Amino acid sequence: MIIDLQRFITEERRYWAELEAVLNELERKPAHKLDLPRLERFHYLYQRASADLAKLMTFSAEPNTRFYLEALVGRTYGEIHETRAKPHRLAPLHWFFVTFPRTFRKHLRAFGVCLAAMLLGGAFGAFVITADPAAKEVLLPFAHLQGDPSERVAREEGAQEDRLAGGKTSFSSYLMTHNTKVSILTLALGLTWGIGTLIMLFYNGVILGAVAWDYILAGETPFLLGWLLPHGAIEIPAILLAGQAGMILANALIGWGQPIALRRRLRQTAGDLVTLIGGVAIMLAWAGLIEAFFSQYHAPVVPYSVKIGFGVFELVVLALFLGKSGAKAGCETPPAGLKADRQQEQIQDCGISSV
Template identity: 30%
Template sequence: MNIQRWIARRESNWQRLDALLRQLERKGLKSLKSAEIRELASLYRSVAADLARARTQQVSNVLVHNLQSLTTRGYSQIYQGSRRQEWQAVWDFYLWGFPAIVRTTFSYTLTATALFFLGLIVGWWYAWQDPTFLSLIVPESLISQVRDKGELWMGSIVGVEPLASSGIMINNIKVSFGAVAGGITAGAFTTYIMVFNGLLIGAIATLVGQNNLAYPFWAFVFPHGALELPAIFFAGGAGLLIAKAILFPGQYRRGDALKFYGYQAVQLVFGIVPMLVIAGIIEGFFSPNPIIPDPFKYLFGLGLFIILVIYCNRKRTSANS
């Protein structure tokens, strides 16, 4: 191979790649047109091949070093830039995408919420009317602690907060994922999870109410419940979306409906997980803390719920796009 002729033929590509990289490094990806981005990727692959050839030929160390520098810069901008774009996409999803999918699928979340509150009302009513109903829903040890000792069970969390918090997160995520996956049973298991959890809360509400512990109980529930319960409702809505694809595909073929509604369900799941992690931390460290006054816990929970409502109503404007 004639080294000088090869260098003369390839040098324009190296100079062009260097110019594009300089522009990218100074002004960022948005400064390049789509054609220039494609050219950058093509030139990077070409120069990487030139570097490999230069290493096998009797080429000066200076040229090899320059080509190595070019490929390193190109790799950094192309691949690390891609990772930055991925992180930007994640940021944009939580900033705008999740609120948008919550609004789009709100009717399904509302249905799941209604199932939960139906169970809650039924559990509360039957527990008041029939004391034996409590033992069918609530663990006997918990009933005994409230009735016989006149105290709530949350004190067991104090002192083992990290362990309790992680256990709470795992349990809540399991419940939520069960509600989502329940959609493949045409929504039957999703409905069961929503109604059963409502029954459980309703029965416990009756138990603590009958033993004059309602105020501290709800003070415990409010802080983390402001995120935990909506997350479970979103999960129920995601399960009902999958159920709709199976039962009522409408204008879609069933497979296409599963892809369409399943994608919406997955977006909800991506938003649910951080909510449950934050709720688990609050439930482990904040909600049972005896130092924090109960009125402040109520205010904290209410404030957190208001922030969630405001967040879910965020809309991307032309200035943000």
């Protein structure tokens, strides 16, 4: 019990101010580390402020001091009990070439599920086009895809003028922003235990399969590959990666075979989700540029062999990047189930930085 409140506040205020100054310093410079004597002092000040708060709880007439101390103790509690790594200084190259591909490889099974959903959708789209060609009008939402493929190819190849002249940059921006929004939605639908994510991927697969099969049946495979591969080699995997992030979220929600609490599972996945969607945004920016400035030009302006070769090259580079980049023996990102302290140890050994 406090007998003399004024004396109590006067005596304790300097300790609170000292604690607040250390807290401000830590919050202003996240990378800053306190040396051992200062750490001990910080811990002492925290304990002292906690004890003061406990004493003040019994005193009815000082709500402001109590709220102030609660905020102070709350902030210090966050600093002292936080076990997750502090955000490092921005290291975008390390993040892109190491963290991003490692995160992809860490969740390969989720990617496999997404790929299966899209392939299934593709097969369904192809089946529907074969069984009922009239369904094309319902299945394909774009008018230029509903006509005869051969007629379109003849029109594109015989074009005398650049129909995108003066509009390529805005078209590219539209593609980037639209596809990124679709990707974010695909990720976010992971909240529906992954059902929404899988439906999105299946639906995209249906459209892709229907278009592809329609052009293949019409004998326009070179045009199809030359048209889709340059940007699709990056864009389609990007959507799959967004789906992968959605499935990671779904897996954290469902928690199959993970003997840890839901909140901890979600806490563990947040960094991976951000890494994947960040990588997806970069991939889609590239795909948007290629689609607007390259994919829409066909033979004889750009030979199909060049376009297909470029698309295959991109696909190989992407596969190598996602499969090999940042791989160092024994230094893969630890699986989500590993104990937190062991994960931290492994992360430090390998110099993996968090986003």
